[in-house]
Amino acid sequence: MDANVFVYVAHHEGTPDDSALELATAAQRLFPGSGPTAIVAGSGIDAVCQEAAGSFGEVWKLDAEALAYPNAELLRPILVNVLPAGAIVLLPHNTFGMDLGPGLSVKLGAAYVPDVVAADALEGTTLQVVRQEFAGQVSAHVHCDVANGAILTIRPGAFPAAEGGSAGGKVVDRSADAGGISARRRFVELIEAETGDVDITREEVLVSVGRGIEDQENLELVEELSEAMGAAVSCSRPIVDAKWLDRSRQVGTSGKTVQPKVYLALGISGSFQHLGGIKGKPFMLAVNKNPKAPIFQVANVGVVADLMELLPVLTQKIRESR
């Protein structure tokens, strides 16, 4: 099919986000030869548009003061105005894409496929992709009829970033279509995450604990091990949700991005949201009682064991070896 593909270019401080080049790759793999058009929305975005023109043949500029903060509730009606019938739109699967995408698909009468991790094929108007379910424990082949358009959100990191710089694309100003829109949700302010008593983003050795610790009382075992190692304690989301550790200790896309040399993952299943917060390819040793835990796909070394049995023995051995 002759797909009319658009890629949403998120940007930060005048530069396109990494996600934009990943979406460019995803567009090529999902719709080979489609030559996607970039959409840049914001206020004072000429520099972003110029840079995007290095990676896309055409860049649509939507410049409006009201878009200074990317409020999905404002952007959605604007996109409904500017997009042609049957458009296929790629968004990042993050808190912005989740905000914008589902409603956009309804308003455009387009299909919605969230959190795409790989392309299978495009046969006629049937797009075939791979998604994951149950936090990555199983994958699914998904077919989607894109004849009336589609909104796809693409998992960050699932597709490599495209080589940018030489596309020599043209910037088309569509800002006239972005005016006069109001939304029933208004951005007020951004409250930045706090740094806690320990800054886990600067630690070289992290002992990270997840749901597998089962009980707040068992955290003591983790703290003792961390102390014996001379490391710092971090955690995955469920531990913060349970209020067992402070939010400043959370590793993941909704927490801190860490880059330690050694990462000991204790009872952490390994959701992509958690792994998305670990950079710099540390030596990762994972302990989990579920041999199918996705963390074992990315760890260097894996141990299937009950934490409450293993940790006291491990701590004792480290103390003895000093």
Next chain:
Amino acid sequence: MDSFRTESFTGNDMEILVCIKRVPDPAENEIRVAPDGSDIARDDLVYSVNEWDNYAVEEAVRLVEEQGGTVTVISVDDEQGEDTIYREMAMGAEEGRLLSDDAFAGSDGLGTARILAAAAKTGSYDLILTGAQADDGAAQVGGMLAALLDWPYASVVNLVEKNGDGTLRIGREIEGGSQEINEIETPCVLSIQTGINEPRYVGIRGIRKVASYEIPVLDGAALGIPTDSVGAAAARVRRVGYFVPEQGAGAEMIEGSIEEMAARIVDLLRAQGGIR
């Protein structure tokens, strides 16, 4: 349908609708692929309410306890969904509805949102809450529901406060753990993130208290849903098969007794600079 809200609420009382889903409990099950690959293996699965939905119900009950109103819990399910609705009602919801019809089976996200939208139109709700996502990680139904109702929407919400003028002050949990504060008009749809509150414990006694409530079952006809707009036939997005992801290089697995494994871990950590 006459009572369906088109304007913001003005008083204190809020009518809140919470959409919940019964899912295989990730803490109780190892998810496997069925032998023919068409589905996950569903024999002997332990089901519970989707974790995110529990926070949504708690948030609704908290809002109503503080300032008045009622909470209604709804679910698109077969008759097995009743127990899940009772369990969530026991947290403090006065009403429940089971949305159930053979024609609903195989609905995609949009089909499910259409069923929920039809149910929303049978009441006069000021606020609809969903979980931010469920077992399939799609995070789609809340946003679709809002668009179908033409209500404003906010996703991954981790703070809800009433402003007193018919608007809500809400926080969204965005990347890096920052919080995006918004003002949103009601009626609206919010998808609730885990950690927004501490869902209360529900014991057998609590569930017994609500067990005398008869959960109304609403089918497609009662909801006025054209049968060709929901279910498998209407789904534009279809799962055609499941598989277990490639293991990749995978981890080198350490085996042996607890003592042996611990000794090997110490050696490895020391070699990598993990013991300082």
